[in-house]
Amino acid sequence: MNSPTMETAVIALAVSQFLVPLLQGLLSRRQAKHESAVEQVPLLVERLGTVADGVRDIKAELRRVGEHDSLLKQVDLRLKALESWQAEARPQLARASSDTHLLMGERGARQMQHAANVVAAQDASRTRP
Template structure:
């Protein structure tokens, strides 16, 4: 009779472990779905970020060119004011 009780206890332990394994499997599936969603978001965001970066570089280049043009104009204006007509 004790042996039967021991087997029943072992069966309960095994069932409890199987429930935990099932819970862990469910959590792993959820994490996998989240990782896939993040990867999908990254794949969509990368081209947009690259375009924004390119636009920023272009605008910064235009700004630098304008600043250089203004500086050159100021130097030319100073030279013109120093030179007698």
């Protein structure tokens, strides 16, 4: 085995003097990045918690929207049933109103005839001595 020569030792020392600080710098930058990432973890957890709360709020709002949609559909069905009932009832109501007006007219005519008969009877009793 050959033992290292002085030149080899000097070159090894020079390279180590150059590489060691370079490796130390790389390792320290890597450690700084890891430390920075570790410092960010609580912030990320907090943000995730905020996002989770937002998602829960959105889900609750969507449930409320679904409930309101269901109620709106029920009201719409009731409104359509009422409109259908009104459409069916209008002709019957118009006929009943017409019949009522006719009967009221006949009643009024009878009352007027009766009043006229009473007046005529009173006149007849006054004119007869």
